Amino acid sequence: MALRQQRPRTDRQQSAHPAVELRAVRRSYGRGDSTVHALRGIDLVLPHGSFTAVMGPSGSGKSTFLQCAAGLDRPTSGEVLLGGAEITRLNENRLTRLRRSRIGFVFQSFNLLPSLSVQQNVLLPQRLAGERQDRRRAKELLAQVGLAEHGRRRPGQLSGGQQQRVAIARALITSPEVVFADEPTGALDTRTAHEVLGLLRQAVDSMGATVVMVTHDPVAASHADRVLFLADGELADELVRPDPKAVADRMLTLTAAVGARYGYAGAAA
Numbered sequence: 001m002a003l004r005q006q007r008p009r010t011d012r013q014q015s016a017h018p019a020v021e022l023r024a025v026r027r028s029y030g031r032g033d034s035t036v037h038a039l040r041g042i043d044l045v046l047p048h049g050s051f052t053a054v055m056g057p058s059g060s061g062k063s064t065f066l067q068c069a070a071g072l073d074r075p076t077s078g079e080v081l082l083g084g085a086e087i088t089r090l091n092e093n094r095l096t097r098l099r100r101s102r103i104g105f106v107f108q109s110f111n112l113l114p115s116l117s118v119q120q121n122v123l124l125p126q127r128l129a130g131e132r133q134d135r136r137r138a139k140e141l142l143a144q145v146g147l148a149e150h151g152r153r154r155p156g157q158l159s160g161g162q163q164q165r166v167a168i169a170r171a172l173i174t175s176p177e178v179v180f181a182d183e184p185t186g187a188l189d190t191r192t193a194h195e196v197l198g199l200l201r202q203a204v205d206s207m208g209a210t211v212v213m214v215t216h217d218p219v220a221a222s223h224a225d226r227v228l229f230l231a232d233g234e235l236a237d238e239l240v241r242p243d244p245k246a247v248a249d250r251m252l253t254l255t256a257a258v259g260a261r262y263g264y265a266g267a268a269a
């Protein structure tokens with residue numbers, strides 16, 4: 001099972017702009033004394049063709065980060081740029097269109113539509129974006145994730161690992177600027193998780209995809225080029241070319257530091 005280079009890099013991928021950029025992004029919830037500062041000024045550049053993992057103790061702001069970076073939530077202040085274009089101030093309609101055509105999503109729970117065939121699920125982003133449904137491309141992607149023979153099946157007839165591979169093919173169908181993966185291996189056993197992470201890695205290496213993955217798992221994070229660590233809504237640390245032990249050690253240190261600040265022993269991630 002290998003994701004091969006199927007097409008030249010798109011103009012988007014050759015663009016001088018990074019895939020994603022965050023400038024002084026803050027996100028607060030509530031008002032007054034009860035305000036929660038979930039993100040406290042994130043500055044970040046994610047180049048095309050990079051694989052980034054985002055980790056951090058529970059409540060550190062990972063989900064908020066993902067939601068803001070993917071245009072699912074609006075920062076309280078600051079800017080998010082996708083391929084150099086500012087998305088923070090787009091109206092809801094334009095933001096929805098942009099998410100459908102330029103961002104791919106992979107979720108822990110796969111989120112496939114049970115009444116559609118596997119191939120129809122892969123084509124769904126193009127259908128929703130009102131683009132031509134490229135069946136040949138869907139078949140190529142399904143072959144690349146090892147599911148060439150499964151296009152006519154329903155998701156319910158596949159294993160969890162196979163469903164996540166369909167979700168990866170679906171995330172790549174529009175050749176998006178970036179794929180956001182939220183705990184993509186959280187529901188999978190170790191071996192299947194390893195296969196799914198290998199596919200994400202190959203999407204980056206062979207197809208020039210850009211992947212940002214939130215995970216609690218140091219082994220999963222070690223498949224990335226870089227791990228960013230959030231703590232209390234700030235970028236607290238990073239590791240380049242991480243190995244699982246270094247990631248786990250860094251997480252322990254961060255979790256202990258956050259625990260000490262709030263006077264409890266461990267906020268396990």
Ligand SMILES: Nc1ncnc2c1ncn2[C@@H]1O[C@H](COP(=O)(O)OP(=O)(O)OP(=O)(O)O)[C@@H](O)[C@H]1O
Nearest residue numbers: 029036038056057058059060061062063064065269
């Ligand atoms: N809708 C909301 N309203 C109020 N507070 C919120 C809301 N969403 C998140 N928060 C708070 O913002 C902070 C960051 O939450 P977030 O879910 O981004 O953290 P996380 O790192 O993803 O946590 P976990 O690993 O437990 O999923 C937390 O203190 C959380 O309680």
